[in-house]
Amino acid sequence: xxxxxxxxALAALAQATRLETFRLLVSNEPDGIAAGELARLIGVPSNxxxxxxxxxxxxxxxxxxxxxxxxxxxxxxxxxxDVTLYLLKDCCGGNAxxxxxxxxxxxxxxxxxxxxxxxx
Amino acid sequence: xxxxxxxxALAALAQATRLETFRLLVSNEPDGIAAGELARLIGVPSNxxxxxxxxxxxxxxxxxxxxxxxxxxxxxxxxxxDVTLYLLKDCCGGNAxxxxxxxxxxxxxxxxxxxxxxxx
DNA sequence: TCCATATATCCAGAATAATGGAAATTAGTT
DNA sequence: AACTAATTTCCATTATTCTGGATATATGGA
Numbered sequence: 001x002x003x004x005x006x007x008x009a010l011a012a013l014a015q016a017t018r019l020e021t022f023r024l025l026v027s028n029e030p031d032g033i034a035a036g037e038l039a040r041l042i043g044v045p046s047n048x049x050x051x052x053x054x055x056x057x058x059x060x061x062x063x064x065x066x067x068x069x070x071x072x073x074x075x076x077x078x079x080x081x082d083v084t085l086y087l088l089k090d091c092c093g094g095n096a097x098x099x100x101x102x103x104x105x106x107x108x109x110x111x112x113x114x115x116x117x118x119x120x
Numbered sequence: 121x122x123x124x125x126x127x128x129a130l131a132a133l134a135q136a137t138r139l140e141t142f143r144l145l146v147s148n149e150p151d152g153i154a155a156g157e158l159a160r161l162i163g164v165p166s167n168x169x170x171x172x173x174x175x176x177x178x179x180x181x182x183x184x185x186x187x188x189x190x191x192x193x194x195x196x197x198x199x200x201x202d203v204t205l206y207l208l209k210d211c212c213g214g215n216a217x218x219x220x221x222x223x224x225x226x227x228x229x230x231x232x233x234x235x236x237x238x239x240x
Numbered sequence: 241t242c243c244a245t246a247t248a249t250c251c252a253g254a255a256t257a258a259t260g261g262a263a264a265t266t267a268g269t270t
Numbered sequence: 271a272a273c274t275a276a277t278t279t280c281c282a283t284t285a286t287t288c289t290g291g292a293t294a295t296a297t298g299g300a
Contacts, residue, residue, distance in 0.1 A: 003136065003139060003140070006139065007133075007134050007135070007136060007139060010130050010131075010133050010134035010139075011130075011131075011134035011257095013127075013130050013134075013207070014127050014130035014131035014133075014134045015127065015258085016127060017258090019123060019126065019127060019130075020123070034276080034277095035276075035277060035278090036275090036276060036277070039277095044259085044260090045259080045260055045261085046276080046277065046278085047259085047260060047261080047262095047277085047278070047279080048258080048259055048260060049277095050277060050278050050279085051258080051259080051260095051278090051279095052258090053277095053278095054278085055257095064277095066266085066267085066277095068268070068276095069266080069267050069268060069274095069275060069276050069277085070275095070276060070277085071276075071277065071278095080207060080208075084204050084207070084208070087133070087200060087204070088200075088204070131287095135287090135288085137288090154246085154247095155246075155247060155248090156246060156247075159247095164289085164290090165289080165290055165291085166246080166247065166248090167247085167248070167249080167289085167290060167291080167292095168288080168289055168290060169247095170247060170248055170249085171248090171249095171289080171290095172288095173247095173248095184247095186247095186296090186297085188246095188297070188298070189244095189245055189246050189247085189296080189297050189298065190245090190246060190247085190297095191246075191247065191248095
């Protein structure tokens with residue numbers, strides 16, 4: 001996780017429509033939501049949503065997979081975890097060893113595709 | 121932590137100079153660094169640095185305190201922690217109980233003013 | 241008070257990002 | 271092939287952000 005990737009992820013999330021979209025996708029893991037339905041749910045035109053999804057996708061925060069005519073988007077929590085770790089890395093006075101246990105526990109929290117499905 | 125505050129914090133960090141500045145301040149806790157020295161270290165004019173510090177400050181990520189003629193800036197990790205929690209809140213399929221233990225452990229990691237000082 | 245230092249504010253130009261209409265692409269259906 | 275549906279790309283307009291010179295404000299010293 002370098003500076004450039006971190007900035008891309010932070011910038012992708014630092015916009016109302018995209019943050020809302022990402023959080024919606026996070027809470028709809030692992031089912032995902034189609035691009036058109038996202039546009040309808042958030043209340044923006046489909047081309048605007050497409051542009052935002054492209055930004056999120058380029059930052060690695062979401063992945064799209066075609067299912068017949070729709071493209072189902074899903075949140076990818078790996079980058080979110082990496083950004084969190086990157087920002088916390090220098091925490092606690094630069095002494096990483098104090099944060100290491102925390103970071104170790106953060107890592108297994110959200111591995112993709114292994115989360116229990118609670119509801120859709 | 122609402123959407124607006126989260127976006128402000130993410131946007132503040134989603135810029136190369138500010139991310140670098142913030143990380144520098146994080147690793148220099150709890151001593152802090154004067155505005156002018158930050159400008160010199162990062163390599164930007166003082167008024168540009170001042171504008172960036174203002175953005176970080178408005179997002180609650182740094183605090184400035186005047187010491188004689190200088191204003192010493194320090195990272196405030198509370199907001200960083202809150203943003204992290206906000207982003208992780210919907211993790212794990214929307215089942216907060218799975219993330220709650222993690223979140224509980226994240227909270228005491230970086231309380232301000234209680235971090236051990238390793239070096240300046 | 242006068243001067244030097246440190247930081248912030250004002251302002252304007254340049255760069256970047258957001259938005260959405262129109263058209264193009266991709267996939268399924270008949 | 272012709273048609274519909276879903277999504278994306280193209281493009282131009284508008285809005286926002288970044289940057290830094292010039293100026294203003296605040297502090298301490300002579």
